[in-house]
Amino acid sequence: MPTIKDxxxxxxxxxxxxxxxxxxxxxxxxxxxxRVMRATRKLGYQPNxxxxxxxxxxxxxxxxxxxxxxxxxxTSVARGVEDVASKYEYRVIxxxxxxxxxxxxxxxxxFRSKIVDGFIIxxxxxxxxxxxxxxxxxxxxxxIDRLCEGISADxxxxxxxxxAHKAVSYLLELGHRRIGLVAGKSDTxxxxxxxxxxxxxxxxxGANLHSDLMIDGxxxxxxxxxxxxxxxxxxxxxxxxxxxxxxxxxxxxKALAEAKVKIPDEISVIGFDDxxxxxxxxxxxxxxxxxxxxxxxxxGEILFQRxxxxxxxxxxxxxxxxxxVVRESCRALS
Amino acid sequence: MPTIKDxxxxxxxxxxxxxxxxxxxxxxxxxxxxRVMRATRKLGYQPNxxxxxxxxxxxxxxxxxxxxxxxxxxTSVARGVEDVASKYEYRVIxxxxxxxxxxxxxxxxxFRSKIVDGFIIxxxxxxxxxxxxxxxxxxxxxxIDRLCEGISADxxxxxxxxxAHKAVSYLLELGHRRIGLVAGKSDTxxxxxxxxxxxxxxxxxGANLHSDLMIDGxxxxxxxxxxxxxxxxxxxxxxxxxxxxxxxxxxxxKALAEAKVKIPDEISVIGFDDxxxxxxxxxxxxxxxxxxxxxxxxxGEILFQRxxxxxxxxxxxxxxxxxxVVRESCRALS
DNA sequence: AGAACCCAATAAAGCGTTTTAGTGAAAGGG
DNA sequence: CCCTTTCACTAAAACGCTTTATTGGGTTCT
Numbered sequence: 001m002p003t004i005k006d007x008x009x010x011x012x013x014x015x016x017x018x019x020x021x022x023x024x025x026x027x028x029x030x031x032x033x034x035r036v037m038r039a040t041r042k043l044g045y046q047p048n049x050x051x052x053x054x055x056x057x058x059x060x061x062x063x064x065x066x067x068x069x070x071x072x073x074x075t076s077v078a079r080g081v082e083d084v085a086s087k088y089e090y091r092v093i094x095x096x097x098x099x100x101x102x103x104x105x106x107x108x109x110x111f112r113s114k115i116v117d118g119f120i121i122x123x124x125x126x127x128x129x130x131x132x133x134x135x136x137x138x139x140x141x142x143x144i145d146r147l148c149e150g151i152s153a154d155x156x157x158x159x160x161x162x163x164a165h166k167a168v169s170y171l172l173e174l175g176h177r178r179i180g181l182v183a184g185k186s187d188t189x190x191x192x193x194x195x196x197x198x199x200x201x202x203x204x205x206g207a208n209l210h211s212d213l214m215i216d217g218x219x220x221x222x223x224x225x226x227x228x229x230x231x232x233x234x235x236x237x238x239x240x241x242x243x244x245x246x247x248x249x250x251x252x253x254k255a256l257a258e259a260k261v262k263i264p265d266e267i268s269v270i271g272f273d274d275x276x277x278x279x280x281x282x283x284x285x286x287x288x289x290x291x292x293x294x295x296x297x298x299x300g301e302i303l304f305q306r307x308x309x310x311x312x313x314x315x316x317x318x319x320x321x322x323x324x325v326v327r328e329s330c331r332a333l334s
Numbered sequence: 335m336p337t338i339k340d341x342x343x344x345x346x347x348x349x350x351x352x353x354x355x356x357x358x359x360x361x362x363x364x365x366x367x368x369r370v371m372r373a374t375r376k377l378g379y380q381p382n383x384x385x386x387x388x389x390x391x392x393x394x395x396x397x398x399x400x401x402x403x404x405x406x407x408x409t410s411v412a413r414g415v416e417d418v419a420s421k422y423e424y425r426v427i428x429x430x431x432x433x434x435x436x437x438x439x440x441x442x443x444x445f446r447s448k449i450v451d452g453f454i455i456x457x458x459x460x461x462x463x464x465x466x467x468x469x470x471x472x473x474x475x476x477x478i479d480r481l482c483e484g485i486s487a488d489x490x491x492x493x494x495x496x497x498a499h500k501a502v503s504y505l506l507e508l509g510h511r512r513i514g515l516v517a518g519k520s521d522t523x524x525x526x527x528x529x530x531x532x533x534x535x536x537x538x539x540g541a542n543l544h545s546d547l548m549i550d551g552x553x554x555x556x557x558x559x560x561x562x563x564x565x566x567x568x569x570x571x572x573x574x575x576x577x578x579x580x581x582x583x584x585x586x587x588k589a590l591a592e593a594k595v596k597i598p599d600e601i602s603v604i605g606f607d608d609x610x611x612x613x614x615x616x617x618x619x620x621x622x623x624x625x626x627x628x629x630x631x632x633x634g635e636i637l638f639q640r641x642x643x644x645x646x647x648x649x650x651x652x653x654x655x656x657x658x659v660v661r662e663s664c665r666a667l668s
Numbered sequence: 669a670g671a672a673c674c675c676a677a678t679a680a681a682g683c684g685t686t687t688t689a690g691t692g693a694a695a696g697g698g
Numbered sequence: 699c700c701c702t703t704t705c706a707c708t709a710a711a712a713c714g715c716t717t718t719a720t721t722g723g724g725t726t727c728t
Binding site (some may be wrong): 337354356382384387388389390 | 683684685686687
């Protein structure tokens with residue numbers, strides 16, 4: 001691989017001149033510019049970005065830390081992040097934590113070693129305070145979807161309580177009084193907020209809460225599957241189920257299919273998070289939709305404001321509103 | 335951020351000693367080791383990986399270049415790649431090309447600037463020969479799923495022709511003679527091989543091919559949707575459809591739902607690529623399954639063989655066999 | 669004509685590591 | 699007792715760039 005030195009020799013100019021010309025098309029005399037350009041082309045020279053990063057103190061790379069890219073919520077977010085990163089000529093490193101605080105720590109450590117200019121994170125657990133190690137001034141980061149309450153940073157979140165409230169209120173309006181909840185991880189704010197929305201929807205219409213109807217599915221497919229089986233096995237099973245994320249919805253649907261419970265005739269179902277197939281599933285699934293791609297782009301934009309230093313001093317928290325998409329998986333109880 | 339210099343001063347040793355101790359726990363005297371370790375902890379020192387990369391000539395980063403992470407096939411592959419990268423203490427940069435050769439070129443250019451130690455690529459189009467620019471010796475890469483025939487490198491592929499053959503043969507055995515094909519991009523080997531499998535299955539039982547039944551869906555959701563609508567609008571519509579990838583399957587299913595065509599009673603459907611929801615879709619979808627996650631891990635392992643120099647001289651091509659998963663979306667024609 | 673500028677071009681410093689070559693002291697060998 | 703090894707440790711070079719300070723020649727101004 002040719003270096004800038006080789007180009008300088010070939011063009012018979014100094015190293016400094018090559019650098020200047022390459023970074024500023026208007027630098028120097030016409031002859032020198034053309035000599036440098038010709039040499040660059042001839043040698044197929046490509047500047048070494050590592051060397052450049054070292055002197056500039058920027059790598060033009062950011063990281064995205066999420067539980068699992070296979071969760072469609074996060075793949076959509078990731079795509080949004082990558083798109084704005086591309087716009088700024090940045091690349092993005094993908095980090096799957098599998099909800100594991102240890103893996104998350106490892107990733108954070110590598111970031112502290114100057115490998116990225118900033119990162120976007122959906123925390124595995126808000127009980128882990130390791131994030132405090134990164135000084136937000138030096139290495140900016142922004143929360144997406146889930147955050148650590150003690151550690152301040154910009155955040156893009158969804159009003160989870162509102163989303164859950166909308167879903168459960170809808171079910172209550174349809175006359176359901178035994179509504180199962182396949183809940184999310186209780187060590188995430190997201191999980192707790194959706195639980196809170198479920199409870200508060202009941203309270204606001206004076207409906208009773210049954211603790212046996214609320215089961216933690218841990219935000220995973222398997223968890224959703226097991227929780228649904230448990231719900232179905234109850235002596236008095238629910239007439240409707242609200243599932244707190246899309247991974248668990250898949251598990252839930254699988255359990256319902258296995259048990260041959262018909263939707264919506266025998267049970268009504270609402271999932272949190274839309275997906276491409278929900279629309280033409282039979283029956284089409286009623287869901288709470290989050291603006292996933294937009295969350296990714298917004299998080300990206302804010303992060304770049306921080307990186308480029310154009311962000312205001314105080315941290316911003318953007319709260320997006322989820323939307324209830326009514327399709328055909330719920331029926332009124334007569 | 336403290337540098338190695340600060341640690342050296344704090345520990346009252348030389349810079350070189352700090353470096354040695356940090357990279358070799360057995361170096362030097364016990365006193366010096368403990369002095370260095372204490373200073374490191376006290377200052378919260380984290381080595382600067384950029385500086386290290388510069389001298390070592392390795393960044394410990396690889397890239398994954400794919401059309402779109404939102405395609406479940408690629409999200410599963412990506413997860414496999416990330417998992418083996420983690421094992422080797424590498425990070426992975428995610429690059430979406432949107433099937434766009436220009437975007438792909440931009441990514442390749444940034445790789446040539448030493449930012450990654452190697453990459454895994456599913457080419458956007460095999461008509462683009464830009465890949466030839468990266469000298470496989472200097473910057474190793476491995477193909478996944480799709481490759482450029484002119485440019486040699488390790489490859490992990492699926493026997494696409496065989497997969498398509500299995501699906502279409504099954505349909506033919508069930509008595510179908512008008513089988514629609516929602517085909518993939520003709521400028522990818524993958525797309526052409528699946529088409530070839532479709533044709534060859536017909537030929538092997540002496541069935542006629544109807545050119546009006548083969549429509550290019552470009553591997554996208556919209557393409558699949560449009561192709562299916564076109565198929566349905568034929569004066570003599572097909573009794574079965576074989577769809578050459580999962581994105582197009584979603585579009586196809588959407589078109590069928592809109593047209594209220596019942597599966598499998600009015601039309602039989604087989605998709606290429608399994609997905610989490612296919613199993614409990616109603617009806618459960620018969621599909622050709624590819625070992626996506628495994629493809630990712632294999633590609634990763636081979637790439638690391640190259641990076642670490644443990645790979646054999648000659649390029650390896652691993653061909654995996656897809657599998658027909660029969661569920662309930664096809665019926666026999668009486 | 670001399671002072672004051674401006675512009676092209678460059679030498680050299682610096683970014684934070686690893687590594688090579690080397691120093692000095694202690695240990696081992698004849 | 700001198701010569702050779704071994705060991706702990708270090709100074710300095712190198713990695714490939716960007717940038718700062720500087721030189722030297724040509725203009726412009728007074």
